[in-house]
């Protein structure tokens with residue numbers, strides 16, 4: 448920068464670099480000034496029209512009555528209307544057809560499955576786990592170990608009517624002693640481990656088929672003869688895990704507990720203390736548009752891997 452200004456008349460600021468680069472003092476172009484003032488006008492308009500100035504508990508609302516959530520809802524409505532128009536035929540078919548017919552139709556079946564995931568997460572996942580993977584004390588829906596049957600009809604019925612398994616405490620007649628409960632529990636485990644005929648389980652086997660009448664529900668070899676809500680004892684899948692004050696308790700302790708206190712045993716106006724509770728609520732009144740959504744979910748659950 449030099450003190451000497453060789454261009455005193457051109458209106459420069461006197462700041463000169465590299466001998467001849469000067470800073471001038473021209474007004475901004477007219478278009479720029481207009482845009483600048485228009486900006487102020489726009490701000491005033493904006494502040495009046497839209498919600499703008501924060502206040503202690505709220506903010507100015509603006510004369511337009513605009514809110515982000517309202518705009519979202521309107522857009523969502525547009526999307527929903529589009530969906531309803533686009534998939535009207537599929538929805539109509541879901542409503543009209545029986546679940547057994549729906550699973551025969553590849554397109555309709557795929558449509559039902561794809562539109563079920565959110566419903567399943569909202570209404571079923573808390574108990575049955577993500578994609579039906581199960582939670583301790585709630586059945587897995589993604590395997591073929593069914594209490595009530597894995598046909599799409601049986602799955603639909605579970606949602607319509609709910610499901611409540613019942614197992615009496617201490618055998619069918621409620622008369623097994625503590626020692627007998629332990630014997631029959633050991634035998635029940637042997638059923639899944641493949642050595643039920645070993646000498647050491649003879650006493651348990653006799654109780655299972657005789658005094659306890661376990662086989663009436665659980666079947667002669669631990670597998671119910673037809674689905675009736677009773678657990679399959681012939682596989683390694685366990686419904687109940689641990690005992691209430693020790694969730695890590697061994698399988699034997701868990702079985703002993705279940706046999707002692709039964710499942711959903713009623714007493715007086717309520718339930719027997721310690722009885723295992725296992726109740727699938729009816730979804731007829733719980734699901735929005737249950738008539739269609741129960742079918743949709745039945746097709747989805749049936750597809751999870753264990754459908755029959």
Ligand code: HEC
Nearest residue numbers: 570571574586593594595596602605610611612725726727
């Ligand atoms: C409050 C917990 C809970 C919710 C929520 C729930 N279930 Fe269940 N569900 C259960 C229990 C507990 C059982 C086992 C009942 C029994 O022991 O007989 C069960 C059983 C079932 C069965 C029968 C399983 C079998 O092995 O035969 C199906 C199918 C089923 N549920 C589907 C669903 C679907 C689909 C939803 C969502 C609409 C759902 N459940 C929501 C607790 C629940």
Ligand code: HEC
Nearest residue numbers: 612613614618659661664676677678685686687702710725
């Ligand atoms: C009236 C039918 C009925 C009778 C009789 C019955 N059970 Fe059960 N049992 C059930 C039902 C129902 C369940 C619970 C299934 C569920 O909700 O997961 C069950 C569950 C069990 C379980 C728990 C399995 C697990 O995976 O945690 C065991 C163990 C068991 N029973 C053993 C026996 C034995 C041993 C006897 C005889 C002393 C017996 N049951 C008698 C119906 C019966």
